[in-house]
Amino acid sequence: MSYIENKITIEEYLNSVQDKGKKNHIGSILNQFNIFCKQKYNKSSQQIMDDLYNEVKETGVKDKIYIMFNHFKDWLLIDHPEITYVIGVKKNIERTIEAKHPNSIRTYIKVIRGIIEEIGNLEINNRILLKRVKIPKGEKDEPEPFTKEQMRLLLDRCSSKTRLKYMVMKDTGCRTSELVQMRKSDVDTSKVRISIKIQARYEKTRRASTRFITKETEPMFRRLLKHKKENELLFGSNEDKYIAKTSEKVLFSHYRKELSKDYPEFEKIYQGNGRHVKTLHSIRSFTTTQCARAIDESWGHGYTGHKKYLDQYIRDKEDYLERFLRSESHLMVYETIEVIDSDERVAKLEFEQKQTKENMITLLQVMDQIKDIKKDNENKNKQIKELQMILKSK
Structure with a gap:
């Protein structure tokens, strides 16, 4: 069934990526890889991938894939002031290619490896890749928050x-x-x-x-x-x-x-x-x-x-x-507010509740005393009236 292709082009692969952010990320790496291929081998990235595919198909040997990755790694590790490119909406900002951090190089290798495997239906052995393409360890910087x-x-x-x-x-x-x-x-x-x-x-x-x-x-x-x-x-x-x-x-x-x-x-x-x-x-x-x-x-x-x-x-x-x-x-950086811990707030509420309860008890006691005084006064008034009645009868 020669009319059904068993591999796709780089462009077809890129068009199959739905997420725009991922697509832009892969496209940026492919652009760097294409620049590398033209400078190192005087061929486009598509031509290099086609040649690698044909090499493996004819010989069954994948050595040149690992050699190419090693070349790419070495190329990424150094500055290339001789290579310029433009960015910006108006394409008026000129940049040169600078050496990549080891962590970025690992990402570049991973992406290009995935593309080669996908478009050429080739499997790249991870153990051999790690052994043949040694990327130096990068310094790890701790993220620094704003004060x-x-x-x-x-x-x-x-x-x-x-x-x-x-x-x-x-x-x-x-x-x-x-x-x-x-x-x-x-x-x-x-x-x-x-x-x-x-x-x-x-x-x-x-x-x-x-x-x-x-x-x-x-x-x-x-x-x-x-x-x-x-x-x-x-x-x-x-x-x-x-x-x-x-x-x-x-x-x-x-x-x-x-x-x-x-x-x-x-x-x-x-x-x-x-x-x-x-x-x-x-x-x-x-x-x-x-x-x-x-x-x-x-x-x-x-x-x-x-x-x-x-x-x-x-x-x-x-x-x-x-x-x-x-x-x-x-x-907050402009204002400050008093923040009370939940346990502290509960303790404060419990104390206030206790004080309120004690005040209520005191109030009830005072009310009872007033009631007793009123009752005592009523009894005394009654006794006075009785004495007055006795005096009138005499």
Whole structure:
């Protein structure tokens, strides 16, 4: 049945990917792989994959696949200032290809391996691949959350519209992809604190969850709601979440650059991977850290939607809100409120109840005494009247 192809092209494979974010991610890696193939072998990535397929089909030997991956790994480990490309809507921003972090290289190898296996129906042995293609271990940098002082510096520098976005992010610990998909219909203003339902389709974990707005954010948030239709996006600039997410990253980069002129720590980068220390994810880390300080680490991760911890908190809605209220003061950067632990509050209520009970007993005792005095007075008045009657009769 030669008329039925047993392999597909790279383009056909890419078109079969439904998720736009995943498709863009794979497309970006394929673009780098294509540049590598042209520079190293003077052939396109499609030609290289076709040649590898034919080689294995004719000889049954896969050595050249592992050799190619080793070449690709070595190519990714170094800068390529001689290779330039343009980005941006107007294609007016020029970039050069820089060395990739070992973790990124592992991702690149994994994606290209998957494509080769998929389009050529070839199985690549994982043990041999790991043995033949040795990727150096990368330095691991700990994510650095915003401090309260840094959070305030960022908020003060932003426009009022952006400030509200970042305040909602630090209140809820939401991901950028979740923020840009929030709609007015997800908001509930009927409770003691405004809540936002993060729909399962917004969530990376595909689990719906509830987050809350602090008292300091509430006035600005209510004003926003007044100008939104029921199913309108609250913060997203585009119905396409990937376009909206990219816009938010660009906007944050702008504010980070502005802040770094006065506060150099905002321009700090990790030595291990060359990435900025302060990113939009640092706001989410701020939420996790502050909630952990208020209660404990599992609550910090659970509230921000980490799957491992989420289940233990979503069942009891009252306890969930109670924990947020205890965390609220830690999350606020402009205001502070007195937070009383539930045990302390119960003890205070019990003491007040005891005092009230004692006061009631005292009051009843006084009432009884008054009643006795009145009764005694009535008896004395009766005796006086009787004496007066006796005197009149004489």
